[in-house]
Structure formats: structure tokens, C-alpha cells
Amino acid sequence: MKPNIKIGFNNGVIGAVTPLETGCFGFVASAVSVVDGFQLGTAYQLKSMKDVADLKITDTIDNHRLFKALSEFYSEAGDGSEVWIYGMAKTLIVSDWFTPVDGLAPVENLLNSAKGKIRGLFTVNDSSVAPVITAGMDADVLIAAGKAQTLFENYTAKKYAPFFTILEGYSFSGEKVALTDLDTVNYNSVGIVIGDTETTSGVTSSKGAAIGVIAGRLAKYPAVVNAGKVNNGALKASQLFIGDAVVENYDTEALYDKGFITFTSHQGRAGYFVMDDPLACAKDDDYHYLTHRRTINEAFRFSYDSLLDFLLDEVPTNADGTLIATYAKTVESAVERKIATNMGGVLSRDPENPNDTGVKCFVDPTQNIVTNSKMEVAVKIRPFGYNRWIDVLLGFELNN
Structure with a gap:
């Protein structure tokens, strides 16, 4: 239909x-x-x-x-x-x-x-x-x-x-x-x-x-x-x-x-x-x-652009080779800021929550960057919904 x-x-x-x-x-x-x-x-x-x-x-x-x-x-x-x-x-x-x-x-x-x-x-x-x-x-x-x-x-x-x-x-x-x-x-x-x-x-x-x-x-x-x-x-x-x-x-x-x-x-x-x-x-x-x-193609472009600044970066680590938590947060913030700033109204967000940007980035600080030299990053964006079908129930109302 x-x-x-x-x-x-x-x-x-x-x-x-x-x-x-x-x-x-x-x-x-x-x-x-x-x-x-x-x-x-x-x-x-x-x-x-x-x-x-x-x-x-x-x-x-x-x-x-x-x-x-x-x-x-x-x-x-x-x-x-x-x-x-x-x-x-x-x-x-x-x-x-x-x-x-x-x-x-x-x-x-x-x-x-x-x-x-x-x-x-x-x-x-x-x-x-x-x-x-x-x-x-x-x-x-x-x-x-x-x-x-x-x-x-x-x-x-x-x-x-x-x-x-x-x-x-x-x-x-x-x-x-x-x-x-x-x-x-x-x-x-x-x-x-x-x-x-x-x-x-x-x-x-x-x-x-x-x-x-x-x-x-x-x-x-x-x-x-x-x-x-x-x-x-x-x-x-x-x-x-x-x-x-x-x-x-x-x-x-x-x-x-x-x-x-x-x-x-x-x-x-x-x-x-x-x-x-x-x-x-x-x-x-x-x-x-x-x-x-x-929408996802644009998020891809801005994720790449923001993460490029961290390629071959010196990463501070804990004694066991895992990421320092503040470094992981720095990466997360950079990605979220880049996408939220450049995609503006393209992402769905709660207008009553000023902290809701419609994008979330997560970097697990327990990754062993020393052993693997690989940092895994998860980025999620919230899409809009669309009114493809609208059902209406119409009738009379009588107040007795």
C-alpha cells in the first residue's frame, strides 16, 4: 500500500x-x-x-x-x-x-x-x-x-x-x-x-x-x-x-x-x-x-573526519595497556561534537533535553591498545521517523 x-x-x-x-x-x-x-x-x-x-x-x-x-x-x-x-x-x-x-x-x-x-x-x-x-x-x-x-x-x-x-x-x-x-x-x-x-x-x-x-x-x-x-x-x-x-x-x-x-x-x-x-x-x-x-552517509563522513585527528596518535595507557578513561572520553566527545555540529537538524533529538544531540559515541576504555594498536569506536545516530501511513478514526460526539 x-x-x-x-x-x-x-x-x-x-x-x-x-x-x-x-x-x-x-x-x-x-x-x-x-x-x-x-x-x-x-x-x-x-x-x-x-x-x-x-x-x-x-x-x-x-x-x-x-x-x-x-x-x-x-x-x-x-x-x-x-x-x-x-x-x-x-x-x-x-x-x-x-x-x-x-x-x-x-x-x-x-x-x-x-x-x-x-x-x-x-x-x-x-x-x-x-x-x-x-x-x-x-x-x-x-x-x-x-x-x-x-x-x-x-x-x-x-x-x-x-x-x-x-x-x-x-x-x-x-x-x-x-x-x-x-x-x-x-x-x-x-x-x-x-x-x-x-x-x-x-x-x-x-x-x-x-x-x-x-x-x-x-x-x-x-x-x-x-x-x-x-x-x-x-x-x-x-x-x-x-x-x-x-x-x-x-x-x-x-x-x-x-x-x-x-x-x-x-x-x-x-x-x-x-x-x-x-x-x-x-x-x-x-x-x-x-x-x-x-543521513548515515553524512554521519560516516563526519565520523571519519573527526577520527582522522586521532590516527597514529600517542595514546596514554594504564599499566595493563588499556586506555586511560579520559582519553576515551576525549575521542567520544570529538566525534559527537563533529556530527552534532555539522548535521544539525538532520538528527532526531528531544527538544526538551538540551543534552540530547541525537548522536552517541562510545570508546571502551578496557581495550588493550598497546597489544592490538587498534581502537574500536561505536557511533550511533538517531534517525527521524516518517508518517508513511496515517489512520484516522472520525465520528460524531454528542454531549448529553
Whole structure:
């Protein structure tokens, strides 16, 4: 059952747009080089559609999908939002982008160029290779998802810069029943989107998804905010389709039940909304939702940054080689302070308790640092909950 509210209330719309570090994303796209402008295999940093124009990326047949994604991103996120782009030859398929060549996957060139700033990768597929439809969409989508998950794990371990990846449910056949249930795979840093601002049989014959719309909405708000939060207002996109059907005429709830990110409309609200933000993994996975993945990724970055100051540090010890308790407390305080200071409202905390920061760090002082040269640290953060389902009991009351 899709997230819904059985009784609607009128809410205001939050209109402010503030560029956020957590909203620094990367677009990897099938594209064609432009003379004296945009080139394949080169990372570019953009802040507005003016930067897009400066690279001579226009709405041509060659680069329509890249231009569309960027224009929809800035329409949603607003100028000033940082995005990086990287073009791939149209002879490649998306899984190739995540496949190491001489030890380096092509998309790593983009991640490395941004020096760890990129929090999310979004793919824009326009390959000249004909898709092979399996289980309701291009078979390469799930192959790419597995490789993107592997890259996430390897890159995070190597560079300490975790990210998520959003793929298109490319060439979706329209047969919702045929789709793989994404709860059965284990890609908890990867999401797959079905739904676009263009139809399958239109002039541009879209096989992809509204990646720019999703990315723009995510960039507009902090990591803790669900892309489908109704109180933030409808998406800027005036039309959204599943194949040739407008969203409201397609059973998008069935797509959601299969674990896909998709779109919806709400009775009493004009426009379209992201339905929710599931990732391609089991529902009981701690990171089944993108909000939780983005939050833990930020905590990862700040844990690393704070603990780096203690690497190869001289550690005072007791006679038996265990940590001096005050040193353990110093480490704990440093980690908690770094995360609490930098993540602000991203962590859930008790507003009535000034000592509750939403983060706890524990260093066991009984560890023998002399023998092992290893200090084990446990860091826990408290996530927000989300009103995915609201049940209301409504009736009359008579006072006799």
C-alpha cells in the first residue's frame, strides 16, 4: 500500500531554496561531444543553466536527454545548486559505466574530480545499444544496480566518501507485474525510478525517467527530508507519465510495492509528487529508504573526519595497556561534537533535553591498545521517523 493520508488538510508550501552541500550531485549521461564545448570523459561543475549554455549543451537530438535532465534539475532545485556532469559514449550501456577498467570504473573519474563532494550519482541513459527487455525493463538496469552497489562499497572503503546511485527503470514495458521485486535484491545504496516528463511514443520517445526532477527535489532540501514530503509542495513538472499514461491513470502504487521510486498525485493537491524514496533492498534493511541512506552517509563522513585527528596518535595507557578513561572520553566527545555540529537538524533529538544531540559515541576504555594498536569506536545516530501511513478514526460526539 502506498503512503497516503485518508483525510486531507490544507498545508502551506515551503518556497525557499538554499543550496546544500548534501545536495551536491553528479549526472552521468550518454551524450555527444560539442565542438568548442562539452566533451565526453571530462568532469564539469555547474551552478546554473548559464553554465550549461556556456558548455554549448543545447536541446539537440544528440544531447536532448542530458539537456532535459539539467533543465529539469535547475527548474526544481533553483540556480546555485551544484551539480557535476560526465558524458559517456552512446556505444556504452549503463553497467559499463560502473565496470572497472584497469582497476577504475568510468564513473570514478567524476567522483574523483569532485574530490568527494558528490553525495549522489544520477544516470541519464541514451545508449545506441538496443535494450534487452527482461522482467519488464532493460535487463542492464539490475546489472548496473549490482555494479553500482559494489562501487559504493569499494569507493567508500577506499575514499571515505559514500554516495548513493539513482538509475532509470529504462525501457519499462508497462507491465508492472513483470517487474522484479526489488525487496529481493540487496542494493541498499541504489534506487530505480520509473516515470518521466515525456511519453514513450512522443516526439522524443522517452525510454528513461525524470532523473532531473528527482535530483532537483533532493538537492533542494536537507538529507533528512523525504523527496515526497507533501508539505514542501508539488514538483515543478507540469506533466508526468508512466509510458504513455499520465501518472494519475496508472497504478503507480503497484510500482511502489515492487520497490521502485515513482510519482503520484494527492486528492486535494494540485500537481505531482514523488511517492516515496525506497532503495533496492529488503524493507527491513536499515537503509531501505534514501533518507536513512543519506543521513548515515553524512554521519560516516563526519565520523571519519573527526577520527582522522586521532590516527597514529600517542595514546596514554594504564599499566595493563588499556586506555586511560579520559582519553576515551576525549575521542567520544570529538566525534559527537563533529556530527552534532555539522548535521544539525538532520538528527532526531528531544527538544526538551538540551543534552540530547541525537548522536552517541562510545570508546571502551578496557581495550588493550598497546597489544592490538587498534581502537574500536561505536557511533550511533538517531534517525527521524516518517508518517508513511496515517489512520484516522472520525465520528460524531454528542454531549448529553
